[in-house]
Amino acid sequence: MAELSLPCAFESKVSLALRTYYGIGGIARFLAHPRTPAELADLLLWNREHCLPLALMGKGSNILFSDTFFPGVVISLDCMQRICWISDDELFCEAGADNTLIAEELLQCCRAGGEWLFRLPGTIGSTVRMNARCFGGEISAVTAGIQTVSLDGRLRWQTSDEVFHGYKHTSLMDNPEIVVAIVLRFPKICAAEQIKDLMQEYETERLKKHHFDFPSCGSTFKNNYTSGRSSGSIFEELGFKGRQEGGAMVSEYHANFIYNKGGARADNVLRLVSQMKIAALKEAGVQLDLEVECIGLFDGNLLETCGVKNLTDTHDPAKGWAGLLWSPQEVINKAEIPEQPFPQVLLQGPLLGYNGADRELPSGGFVAVEQLLSIGEAIVDPEAPFLRWTTRSNSDLFSMKPPSALPTGTFYDGLWKYGISELFIAHIDAGGGYLEFEMNPEGHWVALRFDAPRKRAQGQTVLSAQPWTGLLRMVMNDRSFGMEFSYKLIEPLLNGQSIALQCCASTGSGEYGLFPWWEGSPSPADFHQPERFYKITLL
Ligand SMILES: Cc1cc2nc3c(=O)[nH]c(=O)nc-3n(C[C@H](O)[C@H](O)[C@H](O)COP(=O)(O)OP(=O)(O)OC[C@H]3O[C@@H](n4cnc5c(N)ncnc54)[C@H](O)[C@@H]3O)c2cc1C
Numbered sequence: 001m002a003e004l005s006l007p008c009a010f011e012s013k014v015s016l017a018l019r020t021y022y023g024i025g026g027i028a029r030f031l032a033h034p035r036t037p038a039e040l041a042d043l044l045l046w047n048r049e050h051c052l053p054l055a056l057m058g059k060g061s062n063i064l065f066s067d068t069f070f071p072g073v074v075i076s077l078d079c080m081q082r083i084c085w086i087s088d089d090e091l092f093c094e095a096g097a098d099n100t101l102i103a104e105e106l107l108q109c110c111r112a113g114g115e116w117l118f119r120l121p122g123t124i125g126s127t128v129r130m131n132a133r134c135f136g137g138e139i140s141a142v143t144a145g146i147q148t149v150s151l152d153g154r155l156r157w158q159t160s161d162e163v164f165h166g167y168k169h170t171s172l173m174d175n176p177e178i179v180v181a182i183v184l185r186f187p188k189i190c191a192a193e194q195i196k197d198l199m200q201e202y203e204t205e206r207l208k209k210h211h212f213d214f215p216s217c218g219s220t221f222k223n224n225y226t227s228g229r230s231s232g233s234i235f236e237e238l239g240f241k242g243r244q245e246g247g248a249m250v251s252e253y254h255a256n257f258i259y260n261k262g263g264a265r266a267d268n269v270l271r272l273v274s275q276m277k278i279a280a281l282k283e284a285g286v287q288l289d290l291e292v293e294c295i296g297l298f299d300g301n302l303l304e305t306c307g308v309k310n311l312t313d314t315h316d317p318a319k320g321w322a323g324l325l326w327s328p329q330e331v332i333n334k335a336e337i338p339e340q341p342f343p344q345v346l347l348q349g350p351l352l353g354y355n356g357a358d359r360e361l362p363s364g365g366f367v368a369v370e371q372l373l374s375i376g377e378a379i380v381d382p383e384a385p386f387l388r389w390t391t392r393s394n395s396d397l398f399s400m401k402p403p404s405a406l407p408t409g410t411f412y413d414g415l416w417k418y419g420i421s422e423l424f425i426a427h428i429d430a431g432g433g434y435l436e437f438e439m440n441p442e443g444h445w446v447a448l449r450f451d452a453p454r455k456r457a458q459g460q461t462v463l464s465a466q467p468w469t470g471l472l473r474m475v476m477n478d479r480s481f482g483m484e485f486s487y488k489l490i491e492p493l494l495n496g497q498s499i500a501l502q503c504c505a506s507t508g509s510g511e512y513g514l515f516p517w518w519e520g521s522p523s524p525a526d527f528h529q530p531e532r533f534y535k536i537t538l539l
Contacts, residue, residue: 006032007046008039009079016074020060021121023215023260024269026296028055028070035079037180037516038534041153045498045537047073047326054326055295056178058096058123062130062217063323066296067266075325077125079519080180082355085109087363089187090144092352095125095179102184103199112190113142115198119206121218125179129172130291131164135202140164147181147349148172151326153536155180155516157349157366168222168291176325183350210251214259217292220273221256227286232256234286238279245271270298274305295323343370343388346536351397351505351513354521361513364395367421367503375497375538378487383470386490389437389503390475390482391421398441400508408443409474411465415439415446418508421481426500426530427493433457434500434530435493441481443474453528500533 003012010032016025029052034040047054053072057063077096083105086092091111093102103118116137120127127139128146146158156177163171172179206212221231235241235255243250247264250272251257258269273290280288294308300320303310310320311329321327351365370388378386398419406412415438426434431452438446447468449457459467471489475482493499504527505513512525516534 004030004050006030006073007042008032008034010073014074016057016060016065016070019076020057020063020065021215022060022064022217024067024264024266025060025063025065026067026069028072028074030073032073032075033079034075034077035519036532037147037149037155038518038532040075040077040149040178040180041155042535043073043075044149044151044153045535051328053321053324053328055323056325057295058126059098059121061121062126062291062293064217064266064269064292064294066294066298066322068297070296075178077123077178077180082517082519084352084355086183086350086352089185090363091184091186092181092350093124093184094181095123095128097124098122099124099127106186107192107195107199110189110192110195111186112188112195113137113186114184115195116202118199119203124182124184128163128179128182129170131166131168131170133168135205142184142186144183144185145350146179146183148177149180150175150177152539154345155347155349155534155536156345167225178325210253211257213251213253214261216251216257216259219256219291220258221276221280221288222291224286224288227284229286230256231280231288234280234284234288235276238276238283240276240279243272243275245269248272250276266294266296266298267302270294270302270306274302277306293323297321340539342374342539343372344539345370346387346538347501347503347516347534349515351503351515352517354512354514354525355517355519360511361505362395362397362507362511364393365397365421365505365513365515366392367505367515368392369423369501369503371538372484373487375487382488382491383486385473385484386487387425387485388475388482389423389485390480391439391441391503391505392480393421393441397505397507397513401440401442402444406442406444408476410444411446411463412444413446413463415444416506416508420506420508422504422506422527423483424500424502424504424527424530424533425485425490425493426502426533428495428498428500428535430531432493432495434533435489437472437483439474439481439483441476443476443481445474445483447472450528453530494538497538498535499538500530500535502527502530502533 014031055074080094080096082094099117099120106114116135143160240250241255246268248268280286303320310322313319346369348368353361400419420438423437451457503515
């Protein structure tokens with residue numbers, strides 16, 4: 001196998017058993033550690049060229065990885081753990097942030113409503129995917145919005161209603177999208193002592209039920225509420241407590257937990273799972289669905305008896321692939337995906353302060369870049385609006401205005417000194433040049449062209465609106481402002497169908513915002529870093 005180099009930090013030949021909470025799993029060819037949404041999007045793009053099976057993990061407290069070699073890339077978001085308050089009651093969390101650390105942050109800030117996250121194993125990204133719940137709390141109830149990356153690299157902001165579909169079901173289970181961040185809302189202020197007491201009560205409850213005696217994945221099956229009984233009580237009645245297969249054993253304290261008592265293999269766990277599922281149906285008349293997510297190549301029959309959706313392996317029809325984010329098989333299936341209607345969101349989300357200067361940016365800035373036409377349509381009509389960039393703000397983000405009352409649509413060199421939203425559009429190769437657009441809610445604007453970071457292109461010393469005539473137009477309404485760009489303007493920056501985009505904002509008094517956000521903060525703040533921009537493939 002030729003050695004490949006991934007476009008982000010990665011390790012080769014990693015034992016998944018050693019990296020997962022459950023302590024089960026074979027060797028993965030690659031474990032990738034993207035640090036930003038842009039690095040993650042690069043990785044997804046890279047993988048489309050290399051066609052490797054792709055999987056995603058948090059801490060592995062709800063995954064059963066197969067024992068066999070995983071021949072592709074497992075993505076871990078363990079380098080994306082930023083937590084910051086973006087308003088008085090809104091906490092921005094990158095997907096790799098640990099549930100317990102989030103609960104501790106809430107305790108420190110005297111915010112109630114997240115006590116149940118304390119000692120809930122795992123990361124917040126998966127907690128969203130699973131719509132995890134306990135002690136009367138559920139992640140859907142405290143979620144203000146979810147930032148996802150689709151497999152084609154689109155960075156979308158989704159509402160709770162779009163993602164959460166009731167008990168332990170989310171859209172993310174049906175459409176493979178990766179949660180990169182989440183905004184949680186905790187409006188209730190409470191005494192720290194009260195919050196701490198509740199956290200301790202929940203921890204004690206878990207310890208009493210022996211949750212942490214051995215590695216497990218928590219509840220193996222979801223509850224079937226129509227049965228009127230919990231899955232645990234069904235398995236207890238059926239005598240499963242203490243049932244063992246190799247190193248896997250049904251807990252003696254909670255019959256829906258399967259412990260890894262030491263050296264358990266995925267096959268051991270699945271054999272217990274299949275016995276439990278069959279018995280629940282035959283002997284108790286209850287259909288139960290697995291909560292644990294199986295990922296990798298397993299015995300196909302075993303997967304079927306456990307009710308796990310799988311794709312037959314092309315080399316060995318007795319084996320089935322389960323839980324992949326993407327598989328080479330998709331290339332074959334791709335032809336069947338119907339074309340999607342335009343406009344399509346390419347990027348969409350809240351502006352954040354530079355990492356480390358988080359609270360300095362007033363909250364409420366929200367930006368979007370949409371593609372309005374397919375590339376094919378745009379080639380036929382290159383002067384029609386092709387990309388649309390908009391900014392929405394309900395805050396004082398852009399309250400610093402130019403001194404004189406300029407008419408809407410004025411091209412004003414010097415706008416950078418005031419509150420502005422900015423868009424950079426770059427060629428994905430360094431040295432390919434980029435464009436910068438600045439605009440404020442009053443419709444004043446500036447546009448300029450660079451050959452390299454901060455190196456203005458020829459003819460751009462004195463700026464004017466003239467070179468942009470017919471290439472862009474303003475869009476303004478009560479709620480948002482922005483611009484539409486023609487294909488003729490964008491085309492020189494395209495590399496194939498790919499381009500790099502970066503939204504930014506500045507208040508005019510030294511506070512800066514980014515979307516997508518970056519890891520680490522350049523000092524002094526500097527947006528002109530095209531290598532950090534978000535690469536996206538147009539549709
Ligand atoms: C002792 C114990 C007790 C538990 N108690 C509870 C409980 O009370 N309530 C409850 O609901 N759960 C419980 N769980 C299950 C587990 O804590 C949750 O499901 C948790 O959210 C899993 O987090 P993780 O990071 O370990 O996810 P993983 O196990 O790594 O991943 C779970 C799934 O999420 C996917 N995933 C991972 N990251 C992302 C992402 N960023 N975007 C989209 N998908 C992603 C994975 O591909 C996988 O399909 C318990 C588990 C244990 C071990």
